[in-house]
Amino acid sequence: MDAGDVAAEGKAFYVTTPIYYVNDAPHIGHAYTTTAGDVLTRWHRQCGESVWFLTGVDEHGTKVQRAAQAGGVTPQEWVDRLVGESWLPVLETIDAANDDFIRTTSTRHVQAVQRFWEVVRDNGYVYAAPYEGPYCVGCEEFKLSGDLVPGEGDYAGEQVCPVHGRPVEQVAEDNWFFRLSAFGDRLIAHYEADPDAIQPASAYNEVMSFLRQGLVDISMSRSSVAWGIPLPWDDRQVVYVWFDALLNYATAVGYGAPAGSQQAERFASTWPADVHLVGKDILRFHAVYWPAMLMAAGLDLPRKVFAHGWLLVGGEKMSKSKLTGIAPSQIIDHFGSDAFRYYFMRAIAFGQDGSFSWEDMSARYTSELANGLGNLASRATAMVGRYREGSLPAPEALLPAEHSLVELLGRVAPQADARMRALDFAGGIAEIRGLVEAVNVYVTETEPWALAKDPAQASRLDTVLYTVCECLRAIAVLYHPVMPKAMRTLWSELGAEATLGPIADQRIDDVARWGQLPAGAGVTKGDALFPRLEDPA
Ligand code: MSP
Numbered sequence: 001m002d003a004g005d006v007a008a009e010g011k012a013f014y015v016t017t018p019i020y021y022v023n024d025a026p027h028i029g030h031a032y033t034t035t036a037g038d039v040l041t042r043w044h045r046q047c048g049e050s051v052w053f054l055t056g057v058d059e060h061g062t063k064v065q066r067a068a069q070a071g072g073v074t075p076q077e078w079v080d081r082l083v084g085e086s087w088l089p090v091l092e093t094i095d096a097a098n099d100d101f102i103r104t105t106s107t108r109h110v111q112a113v114q115r116f117w118e119v120v121r122d123n124g125y126v127y128a129a130p131y132e133g134p135y136c137v138g139c140e141e142f143k144l145s146g147d148l149v150p151g152e153g154d155y156a157g158e159q160v161c162p163v164h165g166r167p168v169e170q171v172a173e174d175n176w177f178f179r180l181s182a183f184g185d186r187l188i189a190h191y192e193a194d195p196d197a198i199q200p201a202s203a204y205n206e207v208m209s210f211l212r213q214g215l216v217d218i219s220m221s222r223s224s225v226a227w228g229i230p231l232p233w234d235d236r237q238v239v240y241v242w243f244d245a246l247l248n249y250a251t252a253v254g255y256g257a258p259a260g261s262q263q264a265e266r267f268a269s270t271w272p273a274d275v276h277l278v279g280k281d282i283l284r285f286h287a288v289y290w291p292a293m294l295m296a297a298g299l300d301l302p303r304k305v306f307a308h309g310w311l312l313v314g315g316e317k318m319s320k321s322k323l324t325g326i327a328p329s330q331i332i333d334h335f336g337s338d339a340f341r342y343y344f345m346r347a348i349a350f351g352q353d354g355s356f357s358w359e360d361m362s363a364r365y366t367s368e369l370a371n372g373l374g375n376l377a378s379r380a381t382a383m384v385g386r387y388r389e390g391s392l393p394a395p396e397a398l399l400p401a402e403h404s405l406v407e408l409l410g411r412v413a414p415q416a417d418a419r420m421r422a423l424d425f426a427g428g429i430a431e432i433r434g435l436v437e438a439v440n441v442y443v444t445e446t447e448p449w450a451l452a453k454d455p456a457q458a459s460r461l462d463t464v465l466y467t468v469c470e471c472l473r474a475i476a477v478l479y480h481p482v483m484p485k486a487m488r489t490l491w492s493e494l495g496a497e498a499t500l501g502p503i504a505d506q507r508i509d510d511v512a513r514w515g516q517l518p519a520g521a522g523v524t525k526g527d528a529l530f531p532r533l534e535d536p537a
Contacts (some may be wrong), residue, residue, distance in 0.1 A: 036425065285300075
């Protein structure tokens with residue numbers, strides 16, 4: 001679908017992150033998903049589409065309840081403190097431009113969750129039954145027999161959760177069940193007709209094989225848990241935390257709001273989600289349970305669930321419970337938010353696992369950002385200052401060297417667009433980086449510093465300086481979704497802010513049109529966009 005269709009349909013491009021458990025403070029694994037969503041939505045916004053980007057926190061359940069208990073406060077005090085001190089501030093730290101932030105303890109969510117389950121119960125998909133079986137509090141998940149693996153070390157001889165490496169708890173309680181088994185065939189048919197609805201292909205295959213084994217009904221409530229949303233028809237039980245949390249995607253945009261209200265209009269113009277970004281550990285919830293819930297309530301299904309890989313430490317999923325979590329600020333205080341965003345989107349193929357290392361990040365920062373893009377920007381702005389008193393000269397006739405850059409830009413823009421839309425962030429960045437490298441080569445080969453020494457070459461120098469700055473204009477626009485702060489700075493150094501308006505308003509679908517930066521624009525050289533850094537202590 002192109003931007004025109006979206007506008008005609010009046011449907012916003014709606015992207016979500018998982019809502020994160022507030023048992024602890026965020027680490028870079030959480031920031032990774034939010035960054036990906038932010039890059040994707042900023043990209044679509046700059047294509048002129050109407051966009052809605054949602055993130056938030058998952059506040060109920062045993063895991064949070066126990067963390068609060070261990071901290072000696074009530075669950076509500078615990079979540080209020082962590083959300084205020086850690087989860088909201090981290091969005092600023094990573095420079096996320098989310099449109100909304102949903103908390104599952106908020107009234108708008110609680111009321112809509114109760115309404116939703118009443119609808120599903122009225123539709124005949126909820127019944128009372130006892131549950132007995134394994135439950136992993138780390139995953140907040142009822143485990144099936146095939147889910148557990150043999151433990152190692154302290155847990156040798158026991159069956160453990162494959163994600164947390166710890167034994168699960170045995171639960172026996174009266175529950176209300178969701179008739180998940182009624183939806184297996186419909187889900188298979190849905191995904192066979194639309195294989196792109198689950199990406200990457202490995203995730204699609206995993207879900208299909210799970211579905212083909214047959215679905216069993218699953219508890220939608222808990223009677224032994226107090227910290228949750230009470231069932232409207234049985235206040236001795238709370239909604240099972242996942243069947244509360246998944247609904248955030250609908251409640252945040254107005255599901256259940258009174259007809260005619262602003263929130264109801266939001267729902268009409270936003271639903272269904274275009275992309276649910278999730279870590280691969282929570283794929284089953286999003287690609288099996290969630291669409292089954294929606295079918296049971298008669299709502300449209302999300303268009304895509306994309307399962308990305310894990311940030312690993314020592315070959316294992318980074319996690320606070322294993323004490324391997326790195327806070328985003330530990331990296332951002334040193335490298336800045338732009339380099340953080342760039343690094344994680346560029347160095348790890350989205351959909352695959354990846355490891356973070358200071359050495360790798362430092363090396364890429366220095367070669368690609370400080371020496372590559374940063375150096376190009378400072379050379380270009382300095383030369384316009386030195387040779388043309390800071391006023392962008394008008395270009396004379398373009399020679400083959402310029403034509404090939406114009407053509408390259410003409411190819412890079414649509415290719416980067418295709419890659420970013422496909423959530424291949426590393427591929428999109430590689431396209432833009434290719435342009436940066438080509439412009440650097442152009443500067444080396446045209447030698448503007450030599451042209452400046454020969455008055456007969458004045459108009460040739462004008463053309464070279466213009467070409468470099470015009471390419472930087474395009475690079476700034478294309479990189480803005482990835483590195484908003486640094487590209488805003490570059491934009492104003494190029495004199496583009498004063499002549500073309502705010503960078504966020506620049507259209508990616510128009511970026512390749514040559515000659516947008518007007519001659520006479522005031523070009524200034526500021527501080528280095530990516531200053532050289534000392535090694536982290
Ligand atoms: N609360 C649930 C999600 C409910 S969504 C309706 C949950 N929360 S979580 O805090 O445990 O993690 C959620 C997400 O954080 C993961 O899906 C993933 O997006 C991100 N990550 C957490 N650890 C991660 C890594 N080590 N690596 C990459 N992403 C990770 O599950």
